[in-house]
Amino acid sequence: MVIVTAAATAAMAGATVLSGTTLALVFSTICLIAVVISMTHQHPHHRHHHHHRRLPNFPGGPHRVPLLGNIPILASTDTPYVTCTELAKKHGEIYSLKLGDEWFLVLNSTETIREAFLDFSEEFAGRPSLYSTETLTDNYKDISFSDYSPEWVHHRKFFSSSLRSFTGGNRLEAIAHERLGELEKYLDARIGQEVYATAVIDIAILGILTHISFGYENDDIHEQMMRLIPGDVAMLVIGKRMAVDVFAFMKHVSRKEKKFIKAVSAQFNGLINAEVQRHKETFDPMNIRDMIDELIKSQKEAKDSGESDLDFFSDSHMAQTIANVLVGGGIGTSHSSYWAMACMVENPHLQEKVADVVEGAVGHHRMPSLSDRSALKYVEAVAMEALRFASAAPIGVPRKATCDVNFRGYKIPVGTPVLYNMYAVHFDEKNFEEPYKFKPERFIKEDGNIKHSQSFMPFGIGHRQCLGKTQGETIMYLVYAWLFQRYIFTKVPENEHQSLLVQNPEIQAARSPKPFKVIVHKRY
Incomplete structure (x- = not known):
């Protein structure tokens, strides 16, 4: 219960400034303006790509002002993704923005995004950089933030294999069920009372991810992470942008700001590094306890097989891989689930439908399991609609051209940053009817099976698709099925007429609802 209390405390503390945790996407959580300006100045070897005038055969865009370019258009709003969507109506599905010294390519439709990242997957697989993320990732030893390179490809391959190996079978389900048991104790002690929705979500989702990462031997690491990730780490990654990330001279x-970035990074990385070393000292290949053990196993197997170049798989790389699980998976999945909770509270009949579906297939004497998934398609649809509606990373995970690219008749120079507007895709009426309504049934066919859409891309596509996609979807399914099977959540009476579907103004780099409380009721 100490860990649960830590998450609840973090939710209360963060409610006044942050609202809780984001993905990861990770680079998807970087504020648009911070991304677009910072890399213009931080890396001298990119400067030969800067052009003060728009290049021939480069997409057009909105009118720009001297020196600042199009920065005023985006700086004047808390929702730049909405502005980008409005600009597409005037300038087309592909246009450019001039931000500082740099020209940006902006993609705003299903067709352009899929063509760019599937047909030109390697050409658009690069990543821009930020001072804060460079510090947080120990000089880009991670997967999510690092630029495209042969080493990155190997690192990603090792992690993908290790993640599938550890979370396969019923291991992910077992960890989820154990954590939901802890959440049940927390909620049962607060029946009829107000709780922060962020605390409910974080106890479930972050609790699952920290135990996937660190196992069960050290309660202290979980307690610290349950406070740190929704607090200072989330503030660093998705909170109000810091000048040091926007203008290079501010370094x-x-x-x-530099002191804050370094302190948070040192604390976060220090905790993970210490756990990696503890795991290496107690490693038993016959007893794989968690993802760190799984990565150590992969590291040893690679060395034993004679892999000559393992610079990409140092202990620091291993630690940063775990950091990606916690920041990308934890913050991204949590933010989508904040919206899910807000939408389900705003639409009580949807809570009842989930409860009815689960009752019919599972009853109420056991937890829903993965073996029930085929009978609980509606719950899966709720998770999909949460991911669409949240669009937690509204401009996606910013990419960068790795070489000169001829794309749709345009010449895109190497180094050009590429933004892709997932908000525009997920809220386009051509793709999803009544997009501003939370309608899980949009993902259900007449025969009851899941209806897929090429416009549904919350985890990205191509070379940079989120590696935790399968695990994230599984966790959301298990949490939602159990949560609404057992409990009913209603608005606090004095806020009955206030909408919960309001963007948190303290968060500039992701879509996240303003912090809100709910009343917990036991269903049976």
Whole structure:
């Protein structure tokens, strides 16, 4: 219960400034303006790509002002993704933005995004950089934030294999069920009372991810992570943008921000690094306890097989891989689930439908399991609709051209940053009827099976698709099925007429609802 209390405390503390945790997507959580300006100045070897005038055969865009370009258009709003969507109506599904010294390519439709990232998957697989993420990732030893390279491809391959190996079978389900048992104790002690929705979600989702990562031998690491990730780490990654990330010269002046970035990064990385070393000292190949053990196993197997170049798989790389699980998976999945909770509370009949479906297939004397999934398609649809409606990373995970690319008749120079507007795709009436309504049934066919759409891309596509897609979807299914099987959540009476579907103004880099409380009721 100490770990559960830590998550609840973090939710209360974060409610006044942050609202809780995001993905990861990770680079998807970087504020648009921070992304677009910072890389213009931070890396001298990119400067030969800068052009003050729009290049021939480069997409057009909105009118720009001297020096600032199109920065004023985006800086004047808390929702730049909405602005980008409006600009597409005037300038087309492909246009450019001039931000600082850099020209940006902006993709705004299903067709252009799929063509760019599937047909030109390697050409658009690069990543831009930020001072804060460079520090947080120990100079880009991670997967999510790192630029495209042969080493990155190997690192991603090793992690993907290790993740599938550890979470296969019923291991993920067993961890989820154990954590939901802890959440049940927390909620049962608060029946009829107000709780922060973020606390409910974080106890479930972050609790599952920290136990996947670190196992069960050290309660202290879970307690610290349950406070740190929704607090300072989330503030660093998705909170209000810091000047040091926006303007390069601020690295030399903004001591307070640099101190914050370094302190949070040192604390977060220090905890993970210590756990990696503890695991290496106690490693038993016959007893794989968690993802760290699985990565150590993969590291040893690679060395034993004679892999000559393992620079990409140092202990620091291993630690940063775990950091990606916690930041990308934890913050991204949690934010989507905040919206899910808000939408389900706003639409009580949807809670009842989930409960009826689960009751019919599972009853109420046991937890829903993965073996029930085929009978609980509606719950899967709720998770899919949560991911669509949330669009937690509204401009996607920013990419970068790895070489000169001829795309749709345009010449895109190497180094050009590429933004893709997932908000525009997920809220386009041509793709999803009544997109501003939360309608899980849009993902259900007449025969009851899942209806897939090429416009549904919450985890990205191509070389940079989120590696935790399968695990994230599985966790959301298990949590939602259990949560609404057992409980009913209603609005706090004095806020009965206030919408919960309001963007949190404290968060500039992701879509996240303002912090809200709910009343917990036991269903049976």
